[in-house]
Amino acid sequence: xxxxxxxxxxxxxxxxxxxxxxxxxxxxxxxxxxxxxxxxxxxxxxxxxxxxxxxxxxxxxxxxxxxxx
Numbered sequence: 001x002x003x004x005x006x007x008x009x010x011x012x013x014x015x016x017x018x019x020x021x022x023x024x025x026x027x028x029x030x031x032x033x034x035x036x037x038x039x040x041x042x043x044x045x046x047x048x049x050x051x052x053x054x055x056x057x058x059x060x061x062x063x064x065x066x067x068x069x
Contacts, residue, residue: 018061018068025060 030037037053040046
């Protein structure tokens with residue numbers, strides 16, 4: 001039973017680390033772009049930018065997951 005709880009705690013810690021790293025990387029990405037991503041996607045309805053940002057986020061998550069694991 002103790003090993004299972006240890007595995008759950010490890011998974012939660014690694015997930016938290018991954019989420020923090022992703023959040024920081026996303027903020028850096030938002031700052032280096034010449035425009036406000038949220039405004040472009042939500043207010044201007046820029047679908048192409050939303051798809052690109054989603055693909056970039058997935059790619060970033062795969063890299064972070066491989067690095068954390």
